[in-house]
Amino acid sequence: MQTTSSQLDATFAALADPTRRAILARLAAGDATVNELAEPFAMTQPAISKHLKVLERAGLISRNRDAQRRPSRLEARRLAEASAWLDQYREFWEASFALLDTVLQELKTRKPPRGKAPRR
């Protein structure tokens, strides 16, 4: 079983490629077969299949094993999870610095800077 970080790793690695992002955007409009995906990208079927494998491993798409055409489907939840994680990361410093403001305010009251009157 994958850990959360290696899942994120796979997700970000998958998202780092412009063709794969375009494939995801296309799949947001509806499921599509390899043939349908290959058309707009002017790529061969094997090249598209390679990208789909990466996206599938990253949990960003799923493919129907039973259907003959094996259409790809966007797994929006995985993408939403990655996005939520990103927001949390950014929020970390903003939230921490807001707390630091309060700690500094307290320190200033306790120890007024030299040459200045203490704040009341």
Added chain:
Amino acid sequence: MLFYPESFKVSTPSDREVLVERDFNAPRELVFEAFTKPELVRRWLLGPDGWTMPVCEIDLRPGGAYRYVWRKESTGMEMGMGGVFREVVRPERLVATEKFDDAWYPGEAVDTTTFEDQAGNTRVRLTVLYESKEARDTATRSGMERGMAAGYDRLEQLVAEIAKVSAG
């Protein structure tokens, strides 16, 4: 007291670095103290609500180690990181290695924190230098300010696009 939350900036000065900047309304001696005394660090280096810092150990000298563990009380989830100080120049500069226990990027990163006096206020610049561009991109897509990080921007666009399609 004045706060400067709008001074918060995240950027990418080189392809292996991420820079976080923020101004504080306090002299740099105090800001330096708040960054280096465990009893102070554990009060603010917490991120959004719900995390505590049960472990915060800082041996503030070149070659000295530090160790942080965060805990989300609601879920019991823990996250740890630590490293070794390379430079300690009070009250203006700290250089330390950084490695998360459960690192999602390869190698060790090096953090440089500078405390710059700005007429009684302090500008903090925190630069994280990764071992490679790939490590940085994997580790920090997020920490980046909107508009600075192409990867993050594109992801946001993609999420917005998908949300629009799903809603429509």
